[in-house]
Amino acid sequence: MRRGKGGIAVALFGVAVAALIGSRLIPGDATSVASAPGQTAAGPASSRPGEVGDRRGALVDQVVFAQEADLGKVANLIETGTHQLFAQGISNATVFRRLRESSKIGYSKAFGSSAELTLNPVGPRFKDGRVNPFHVPALREALNWLVDRRYVAEELYGGLAVPRTLPINTGFPDYARLADVSRALELRYSHDPERARSVISAEMERLGARRADGVWVHDGKPVRISVLIRTDDQRRRIGDYVSNLLETEGFVVERLYRAADEASRIWIAGDPADGRWHIYTGGWVSTMIQRDLSENFAYYYTPLGRPEPLWQAYAPVPELQTLAERLQKADFATLAERQRMMSRCLELAMSDSVRVWLVDVISIQPRAADVQLTSDLAGGFGGSSLWAYTLRYVDRIGGSVVVGLPALLAEPWNPVAGSNWIFDRMIMRGLTDAPLLPDPYTGLFWPQQIVGAEVTVKDDVPVVSTYDWLTVERVPEVRVPPDTWIGWSGSLSRWITVGEQHPDGLTTRARVRVRFVDGFLDRKWHDGSRFSLADMLVPWILGFDRGDPESKLFDPSYKLVFDVFRQHFKGLRIVSREPLVVEIYGDQVYPDAETMVATRTPGLAPWHTLALGMRAEEQGELAFSSAKADQAKVDWMSFVAGPSLAILDRHRAEATKSGFVPYAPTIGSLLRPGEVEERYAALARWVDLRGHYWVDNGPFYLHAANPTERSIVLRRFEEFPDRADKWLRFDEPRIPVVDLDGPMIVRQGETPRFDLCVTFRGQAYASADIERARWLLFDGRGGLRAEGDAVSSSEGCFSIALDAKVVGALGAGANTLEVAVTSIQVSLPAFGTHAFATVSR
Template structure:
């Protein structure tokens, strides 16, 4: 647990903070000197384009204990990592200068290395055995972790579904049965571990497991920046109690990343890792979690390529990823079976879902995501501002900077790297931070057509949804790739007999979409859409120098549902995409289909470097070829890319000229490479985006970088300011504490927001689950509205009688149409024999002595 800092240490901490403030412009003096911009006026806001602030300085600060102080004295304006420590939260809550936002999409799990049974160094890996991995679920007391280690800022999590998202709420009754199967049971865990270790040839002497006369050593990789350090120690203690000899490897994010994600797990550098994940947006369909977390298709890194899931789990994961189901019931059936198999597999042991507290200065405002908080917000670049001010400099603290290499193909997926790049790029659609539904950013509208009977719904009115008995794919639609000719193949060439699809998505981009410029000044063109599509196929071609074995599983799934795409019109730009993949929400289908843009001239340098075997887009391929993982912003990659830029300028390089040539202006290659050379000379990096900020400078050694506002960004500065605060339902469940067997019972559910009744039309569902004393599900149903903000749950005498005698629990899950975050409440009551209740009532009356 965190401790108070002694006075001498506090003095040193303040001195360090003062030095940081001087580097950043003087802390509070920085704000007083105008770093917060100029007073806001309606006229100034009306004229402003793009970002509401002029500059964002990202700086690394890993000591959470300093954050409230740095915000208070002006050293930081906002911090990207959510705080889960109760002491720090109280300090933040009581601060006069700081404020905070809440997020619900973070989780903590134990990542398990499944390679074995022996590592390359000869060490035994007990966790190669699925039964031992599964036993960790019974070994870990999730309630203890949530309540004691996280101080109540977390809830137990068992399954590959976030307890904060809608899929869990929909499946709550059936999911609870699976959770009960894996509740804390250390004796069962010990029995399974003992049996499986003996089968591995180990024996236990003096309480310690030995193999070949040597202790069985377990290396636990423990993150040090947050509560995961305490969780790691707790886990290590549990394993020592089970007879293992444990090495505790305490590492920061960057240090740990080099071990668990960037190296071959067969090397034996670790067994278990205290992993953490953040959903950067409300995920309305978590069915692809099975693919992402349990199969090689999830990510290209070596660990994922070592996964070997049960074939049934793999098939279910792949079907859910493709949307291969015909009804909601079939989807739920597949998902439930997949969850059961994932728990048996347990290459991840989920521990808690966290409540994250995102600190900021009280005068600072931004749209944070209900799931991802500040770090996951897609809208922070468009809404970051000082209240009542325009312009200014924001100092943005994050615990880690440049954790992994940046490139647009298979670069860093690290939370804080992605946080920054969201300010540099401009997606065609952006997720609603409170519902997860997508809104247009660079498209004028979309038409979605699905085959009749498929479970797809539309919520927002910027798109249309229609059904059709059959969807035929036009013959001129591009569906495959000819690597030798460097061109797309059509449906007519590949499928002369014709082809059908389950969905058609027609996306119309906003007027002038391709009249914009990249940050280096290069005009956009259709080649910026075509080249990323070509790479989709080229990286899966085994005969191509760009082939990436770690990407192949992902492409195989894509190929099974992809039915082609075509350019319907160039002015306005209209693109049509055909696929057999579906999602429950039509808005998500558009977001998954709509092609985005990436500067072809920057990609061309990376392609050239990978073709020559000098760099690799992905971590896995870099390891296989013993080259650097490509970075456009730092490290040895820059010199290689600079050399290829020189060659590209001399040659007028155009990758796949047969494909791109017809879409390029005559002087485009020369002009693009000239602009990129000027950009690199001025900024010493190759990250060229189209977002509201451009990357002005990168200082890897100093651990800071600077983003500056793009003055001619196409949007008005107030475009996204309609997102203020999420209307999360607040629940109050009340009812009797004791119910007599044979009687009915009634409970009252209050649903409010800001002390006002929650509008009934905004409530999607108010479901209840009734559990008996054994934890078994006794009944479920829907609450009934009886008055504004007031709902009733009634249990009939038969339902009460079925509970037996003892303690029971009533749980409610309320989902709103205004936020995707379900709200939960519970009420505990006892059932007793009718005679006992009567006796107790008589005794109470006698003791009262009558009326007063």
């Protein structure tokens, strides 16, 4: 899967700092390669029994990533010890059965992947004059009734998926919060082929088409629908299923079977007005639990989502555009208002239907039985931010682990706008140490490089905190100090302060004050050089530079992201250097204060490697982003392989000779005496040893990368400051199991009682850990008739009593009582259903 929505960027506005990225070596070479400065070579033979003790950083010595796309080989490769882990989620029921039968294989489950149909809305005609039926919103909407989502989940995925109708994941908190609206819409858009056929016929005739011999004809030619079908997972079967349905409805279908790379060049990079495709079998991955899905509407349904041509062709109705923008900016006064806005957006999104959601996929994450690591409930192994901190053998410390991936080094790696492939990103996460890390089961954030934070918000801002590592204070007004940096002047090469830009003063909705760990700036990069404040501020300035049309680093593809950032950003301020305390001011808020801290805390990138890439782009030799590289007709910059390295070598030599510092008039004063010489000397030693420019600060360093053989090797960074057992507290997610029981027949006038019990592994779920147990009552026509909260009756158990008037209003017939249970231990809600009939006395 190429691109996934999800995860919180370490940088604040599009500078994907090195705090997110990785190498390679052939397994047999491990002990023959020189070590990084201050380290020893640690190959497979270095494993030893014993406790963690004083070990720092990773619990294994080496991780080898090897490309293996054939999932049919997974079980055998793990059983024979060739591989210990596969990072690609498996949704093939046959392969899963084979894994489950083996005593040598363990696995986890992840719930963050989804499959949908992406529709081409250009029209009413393509450039060549052909009519595009899916320009019509009603025709797009009709596909919701045409497809049988339960069939897709149970037959095409063999039960490794659940039906999904809406643009919010069924396993994330917002789905449970919006359960009343969600379930009503799911019932409204349930499988109804007759209704779909009626709408399709009416709309096609309105377009001027007629049906002749069972085929729709327009302008004297059959209406052909081109379905772009991904071939590398279950979406091939989805594509064939949808194509068959469309043929039944009278369309001539062209099936375009394509692998990921070729498909992306058509639907993402291509101009949808060319008419090369009508439907794409899309797939998305959330690499972490998303507690706030309010931005999904802007991302999936408006031009705000992405700069590519398809997104710029979206033309939602004004109400959806306005609400989506407001939700993206968190422009609401209360959580209740947010709920109302999201509820309305769900309705409008279904009417728009540039995407027809099909299923949320249950991905199986296979590993050797003697290997453990923390898997993210959404992103699995590949999306876990903790994999590098927790990967270990059950019976020993150290050793080497081989990880299979379907693709790696698929795109160039650079720390600004490099590869966005999910599997490349997994490796990058193992190479970096972010300021905060997400809880793999709840999506809330925990401190990693910081010791705490203070969140100060205007008293009407709807935000809550869960953990005690931060505080939330409400005040009548949040004023931004005049010495706060709010912008950057490229011509003057200096910060613009709030006092200059807003002489009458500036207020904002929120301030986040973050304190980093003591001695933070004394920590080291992988090349042995020490951190400095410049590593934090150069990426920030670069973010402004890339959004400035007057700068040589300006990138038009980044401008949209930058403009959205500028709308809510109100300033950055360094309060002190030791301890390092930083304040960030802005109007963008999130329901969870922990997320606000994570999105605002600045990450770091080594200024001396970033500087070389900046020089190369300024001189028109390379470009950080693929879009600018295409526009300038230069190579997309890579810090790890290919022709970029020779260009970076030359710029390193020139920078070393001249003592080059980016934005020197401002940054120069932040550097320690001798820092420039120290940085370039350390980088020279690093490049001589490693042959690449990927310098980071995580528990592993990039030991070697081999694009030709598609393999990467990481080695343990022995100077990592944290104990190796710091993140081992996450063992197994306590996903609740729901049992709902009650009468099957209820007479009108009665007050029936239903019993709800919540368990985990057969034991009662602690009532204190149950956030909410909500019930919804639907009549036989799918109408929501009543709702409420279940009443606690004993540990893990609740009762639901329906009022006699409510029962009487149902009339005679079938009804359904549904419950949604949310836990503070995990984000995944649990659902239960009980059908009963009401009869007259």
